[in-house]
Amino acid sequence: MxxxxxxxxxxxxxxxxxxxxxxxxxxxxxxxxxxxxxxxxxxxxxxxxxxxxxxxxxxxxxxxxxxxxxxxxxxxxxxxxxxxxxxxxxxxxxxxNRGRAQGIISIEPEVIRRNPSLSGGIESVIKTLQGVTSSTELSSAYSVRGGNYDENLVYVNEVEIYRPFLVRSGQQEGLSFTNTDLIQNIEFSAGGFQAKFGDKMSSVLDITYRKPTKFAASLEASFLGGSISAEGVSKNKKWSAMTGIRYRDNSLLVNSQETESNYRPTFADVQTVVNYDASAKWQWSFLGNIAQNKYSYQPLTRQTNFGTLSDPIALQVFYEGQEEDQYQTYFGAIKSTFKSNDDNTYKFIASAYLTQEQEYYDIDAAYFLGEVDSNIGSETFGDVTFNRAVGSQLNHARNDLDALIINAEVKGSHNVKKKYQIDWGVKYTRENIRDRIVEWEVIDSAGFSINPPIIDIPNDQPYNPYVGPLVPFQNVRALNFVNIDRISAFAQWNTKTTLGNSQLFLNAGVRTHNWMVSGDNISSSSQTVFSPRAQISLKPDWDKDMIFRFSTGFYYQPPFYRELREQNGAVQSDVKAQQSIHFVVGNDYNFKMWNRKFKLVSEAFYKTMNDVNTYTLENVRIRYRANNDATAYAYGFDCRLNGEFVPGTESWFSFGYLKTEENQDNKGNIARPTDQRLKFGILFQDYMPNIPNVKLYLNLVYNTGLPGGSPSYADVYQYQSRLRDYRRADVGFFYSFTEKNDLKPDGHWLKKFKELSLGVEAFNLFNNQNAITNTWVRDAYTKNQYGIPNYMTTRVFNVKLTARL
CATH class of the missing domain: 2.60.40.10 (Immunoglobulins)
Incomplete structure (x- = not known):
């Protein structure tokens, strides 16, 4: 049975x-x-x-x-x-056709495991899909259709997953929550998703872990770390479990960057899933995870060349000090499914997430901004010949954050007369945040301590002595104890009917979300939003296998703690939910080419946004202004062609165009930090016809440049330059020892393996210099501020062994 x-x-x-x-x-x-x-x-x-x-x-x-x-x-x-x-x-x-009608993209877990990537998680493949962009290979963060990293929902076994709060650099992140060794199903929606999914403005990543049916195990080892997993079932088939352990050391990657350092970041986690079938009608499951990220960083020197051919400039930096960061997370979830009969299913889900984070650093950077000798015949070609600016910058932080998030949810699903499906759910969430921020920055330029521009005191040294205060250029100090109570609910209706000889899929639903913010020295605030959503899909009675989709709805994002905290560290309890209205029109076309299966998916979208909570983006750290002072919009077009370009393998090519702008305080439209206009992505699999044991996996991404940000206290309207285009190619060559294993004689030792392969991966194959943000340096003589690109990893090689039983 x-x-x-x-x-x-x-x-x-x-x-x-x-x-x-x-x-x-x-x-x-x-x-x-x-x-x-x-x-x-x-x-x-x-x-x-x-x-x-x-x-x-x-x-x-x-x-x-x-x-x-x-x-x-x-x-x-x-x-x-x-x-x-x-x-x-x-x-x-x-x-x-359910997934096609809903605009959901399904990805085979095997594609994730074989894909060459620095992060090694599912996000590396998500970033190659249409509508998804990212400009950092060291992070699991991604942007969808102009949204930021906080606007994406991630579920594992129907349980919402959270990211650490204090992470401000992709190289601090370590491991993605999802363990690719345990995954069974992966579904992704880039917008216009149904009411059953939660309250975010951009996307949904819905992951289901396997339910083991027999014993299996896997092992992966490389220069970047390794993983091991095992799964099995009890004799009476009522119990099943699987556990995965991962370890990662990013020293190989970060030591390839411009900044020379003593650095060994390590990340580890243990994840387990236990299932119990109490009866044919009642099942229970447990999902648990413990993760620890340690980030110990001691920078030494850095040199970055920028400018133009006619006016080359170099930034030389000499560091003292170090950074010690640590992120520990504990997660547990229990899920119970009761199927009273074939038409009625009920679920209870409870989860708890605890994160303990610290960010400690004292780093003094002495910099020289100089002119570079560009005379090719000169003996000093490429060297700094004249220093036009000298200064130093001291950064200090003692940031601690503890967060406990508890969820309890009840959901139901009912088939009515075999014609309609009704889904509903009610969820309670309690968020308890304890946050201490002590963070300051002192800037010295050519011997002068720079005060922040918010202090307006005349300084005409050396003619007259300066009598004003000496204060840090930036100084953030806050102690926040915040509680957020949330009650959310949804109800939706689905049906499949006919329109003439064509199939018609209909979905309509609504969400509601109430939240109350309270805490020490914080005025309590309670707000409620309603989000109606609808989808309609038509599969015409044509010889061609096509589905046409239209979806629309309100997508509110009630503020999380990070969105409540403004840039000076104070919590604003009355921050409104950001609102986005989606309009998505799409087409899904299945066809055969070269007698093989292919699919072309295309979507056009428009999003209008109100009560926008503007922010600054520094690497992957988002700092909100917490004032809902802007409106915004995003529109574009995405498409993806996937199929068997090589027989027996799945590959795809994706393209996207996006434009997103915001209007702060009616000053006019400017590009949002995620305004990445063009995107091309390729995930390609191949093998050598004469040596089918040799496999090739290629991951290629090209994105046009993002806005480069602005200095502290500056008017963002005056800084609208862009970073250089993001170009990256990762490739892996693997030799499979288990190819055509079924032809080997019984008893052959390789018959014990489902997969056994050894390979070489080349990350950033063409050694492109990709920048994620700018470092802003002052020139006291010209009064200019230069945006110095922060380049990421260069070309790196890795060796990987994979074994599966």
Missing amino acids: VSSGQTAKVTGLVLDENNNPVEGVNVSYQSQSVVTNKTGFYVITIPANQKVVLVYTHVSLKNITATFQLKANDIVEYNPVMSSKNAQLDEVIISN
Whole structure:
């Protein structure tokens, strides 16, 4: 018997050549079988997430076979026509159109595991999809259609996942939460998603972990670290569990950067999933994770060349001091699923997330801003010949943050008369934040201590002595104890019907979210928002397999703690939820080329945004102004072509155009920090025809440059320059020892392995200098501020061994 938690259903009517219903047709899969009734109706339960061949047999009609591959809890309709004359010539392959109708992208976990990337997580593949951009390879953060890193929902087994609060550099992040060794399903939506998903403005990444059916294990080891996992089931099949352990050392990567340093960042986590099938109707599961990131950094020197060919400039920096950061997170979730009958399912989900973060640093940087000898014939070509600016910068921080987030949720799903599906849910969240910020910066330029521009005291030294205060250029001090209580709920309705001979998919739903902010020395504030959403999809009765989609709705983002905290560290409890209205029109086209399957997905979108909480972006740290003082918009076009460009492999090419601007205090539109106009992404798999054991995996991304930001206290309207274009190619060559394993004789030692491979990866193959942000340096003589690009990793090689049992 198939576990009800991992099943799908196939239903429909069996007809004869005259479109009359056929009674007594046997529909079978292995030992499972059903018989059609007088109206030709049948419904059969099959295993999910695997290919299943259903056989339709009748005493007087020719047999029909159809292959299905459905997700868990999917219901698909198939109405075969049985003939008394001719047998079926070709196998019919059926997949559910639910994901296509919803605009959801599905990704095979195997693609994630094989993809060469520095981060090694699912996000590296997400960044190659249409509508998704990122300009940092060391971070799991990504931007979707003009949104920032905080606007993306991530679920694992229907439990919302959170990111650390204090991380301000991608190289501090370490491991993504999701362990690719444990993944079964990956679904992604770049906008216009349904009401059942939470309250964010940009995207949803929905991940489901496997439910083990037998013993399996995996091992991966490389110069960047390694991972190991194991899974199994009990003898009575009621219990199953899997555990993954990961360790990562990014020394190989960060030591390739411009800044010479003594640096060894290490990251480790343990993740486990336990499932218990109490009965055919009731299942329980537990998901737990413990992670520790240690970031010890002692910079030594740095030289960055910039400017133009006619006026080359170099920044030389000599450092003293060090940085010690640590992020520890603990996560646990319990999920109970009760299926009272075939039409009614109820779920209870409870989770707790605890993060303890510290950010301590004292770093003194003495800099020289000089002119570079550009005379090719000169003996000093490339050297700094004249220093036009000398200064120093001392940065200090003692930041500590503890956060405890508790969730409790009840959800239900009901099939009404086999025609409609109704989903609903109610969720309570308690967020307890304890945050201490002590952070200051002192800038000295040519012997003069620079006061912040907010202190307006005349300084005409050396003619008259300066009598004003000496204060840090930046000084943030705050102690915040904040509680946020949230109650959210949703209800949505789905149906599949017909319009003439075409299939019509309809979805309508609404979310509501109430939150109250309270705490020490904070005035309490309570707000409520409502978010109606709708989708309509049409699959015409054409020879071409196409689906057309339109979705729209309100997407509110009630503020999280980071959005409540303004740049001076104070918490503003009355910050409103940012509002976005999505309009998405899309087309999904399945076709065959070179006798192989391909898919072309294209979408045009427009988003209008109100009560926008503007922010500055420094590497991956977002600092909000917490004043809802802007409006914004985003529009663009995305497309992706994927399929078997090489037989037996999946590859894709994606393209996107985006324009997003904001208007602060009615000053006019300027580019948002995520205004990345053009994006090209390629994920390509290949093998050598003469040596099929040798596999190639290529990950290529090109993005036009992002806005380069602005100095502290500056008017962003006066700093609208852009960083250089982001160009990156990562490639991996692997030799598979288990290729054509089925042809090896029984007892061969390689037969024990599902996969055994050894390979070499080259990151940033063409050694492009990609910048993530600017460092702003003052020239006391010219009164200019120069944006010095912060370049990321150069070309790096890695060796990786992978084994799976």
